[in-house]
Amino acid sequence: MNQVDQWNRLAAGRSYDRREFLRGLCGSALATTVSSVLPRRAWGSAVKRRKVVVVTFGGGARDEETFAPEGQQNIPRMLQELMPQAAFFTQVVNRGILGHYVATASLATGVYERFNNFADVSPENPTLFEYFRQSLKRPASDAWVVAPSNGFNRIGQSSHGLYTGAGASVILPKRLLAHADGSAAFGGLEHLLNDNYESPIQAPVALASEMPSEQVASMLKLSVADFAAHASTLNSPDELSLFVARRIMREVAPCLLWVTLHDIDVAHTGAFSLYLEGIRRSDTICAELWRTIQSEPEYKDQTNLLILPDFGRDSDGDAGGNGFQHHRTGDALSRTTWMMALGPDVRQNTVVDRPIESIDLTPTVAALFGCDARMSQGHLIRELGL
């Protein structure tokens, strides 16, 4: 059996486990044909008002700790609040490099990027944000990325020559709290500054196209000092990201917002309890983002929310790994994860069992906006009404 066959077999097995669990939990309908999950209402006339929020877990989460029966205690709000309104995709396979920045970049370009995960480089292929802005002639304020760590500062703009200057506004919330050298600008907030768990040391990062902190703060109508005061009440960098994302939604209301969470990646320290805390926090943040979407007039009833981990983590059974701690083996379970979709283009309470790939995200979101991610290598997820 070759490697791809093996991945497919194991991924399908995992998919079955998720599907059966969800069926028992929610009574979800299993979508066997595309037509059975088409949205309940046509969206073509509403496309101009359509908004999309993407949340990625930039620190893979395994089934054992999320959607498998023994993991459900860690994701109560996704299961109880979101799942009944969602379409759930049981097999999302990532065939690329399992490093968080390069994998998130691959999600954003729809191409498996091959650059060094720790390098300070832009994606080579055009990003979703560039397709969206250039095709629809949207301003920079209409596409935002809220990302966790310094390494993600180039995620919004590819190095592709055809899309120069068409990227997203990227905000690294912690930058608002730090001096240029990365040290805390406000006492007591050091705990929010360093979250690069994949490696204890980050490559030096150029600050080329980043907005000054003051400009960001001004746009969000928040003084940096007030921001720091609020941040001091938060427990984690991901809570800081949620705070900033909400502020962006309130003050700027972009059509395309991409939030990458990262607390889960504390798993690299080998502390299982902290990894579980990260999952529970991500669960809360996803539910709170959906609540925000439904409470903000600019977003309510016209926004699709897509939630997916960038990939999984190593299985306990692979001798080359160390269980949940890393994602180094490239085994099937570390490559197979899930996606949850909510919003007007999604049939609620549905389980989609066919395998999709993580690079399918970008062409699909682009199509939801009515534009073509023409260099993407992914396929449309037709179950989202396409």
Next chain:
Amino acid sequence: MIGDAQKPSSLATQQLPLLRKLPIPLAAIMMQQIARADRLFPVELQELKRSLQALASPHSPAIEAAVRAFAALQLSPELQHLDWATDPASFVEKMSAELWSSGQIGAFHDAAKLLVPATLPTQTSPPIKPARFVTIALDRRLSAESSTPSLFLKLRPHGTFFPNVKDEEPNTLGEWLSARAAAAPAPYAHWRLSGEADRSPSPASVVSLSYDGLKSTRQQLLARFNATRNTDGASGPEGLRHTLLQLTPEQIGLASMPDPVLRAFAMEIFTGGSGTQLYATTFVQWTVREVLRRAQPQTLLARFTPRSEATSIDLRFTYPELEPPPDGRGSLIDAEMGAYLSYLNLQRLPDEGASFLVWHEGYGQALLIGNGMPGNAQSQSPITLKALLRLTT
């Protein structure tokens, strides 16, 4: 033939003609092992010898398949021109990155798995006496919200659960370990690992390592991390990795450890393990894994003690001497997973008949896996820890 006392340099010279006939990825990983020959445990050295002999002699179909699989890997011309023989560790680092970026890492892992049978003894080895036994103890300060938590749920399908275990003697596990070491003395055959330094001394035949006992080493390494990241022009994770590859045990305060193999092992726990420098629970879990994988001991006693509460890595780097207060609740969750992973690592060793015991000294709950212990079973009868240790042997 390869002599036990051979230096890596002469071994490398001797084996170079053979290695040059092999596909470069295979040659490089074999040379990386040869370069570490003086830091290998006896079992590892035997495995290396068997691998080299298998590759040198007329090939079995399995070895032929492994060589073909390595030969099928496509390396870039730049990588092929690098000197894998002189600095195999750096070469393997670069090769690993390239295999990931070219989508060949899975094929590399598959090829390496094909080579594993060549490392195993060709003749059936007599069972080790006494049979291998791993005991994991959870300190009473590892506490749950509930007064009577249900422990070891992931392990219960594999063994018998004892909810009423008493330890009526002050040093039951220490004496048990000493007795086993005295009965079958051998280098690196009996180990004691802990988050805290041993309260009772172990005999010389027991290898003993603890998170607290290596405090100075941990702190010196964290200080090096901090210095590396603050250096102008720091080259990020790859620069750090390169720095760690060049590090010697003496540079992080391990010179007082007389045994060079153990000295190198202790360093590699911190330089190769992630989080071992920060949390006692991670140190114990990872060290159990590495001891089982590398030294393949007959006896292993590991004790999980409370790790420090979660603290910013940034802060730990900046203040290496910082030892935050303990987190007993989180530590119990960590230790339960640590015990489960330890059992899986024990299962990967090639012998049958091994025993595995995990017990929480505060809650008096234990789970025993081994001969005569049915899975998914429970024994309500009160039992002493001493009696429990005799049930499977």
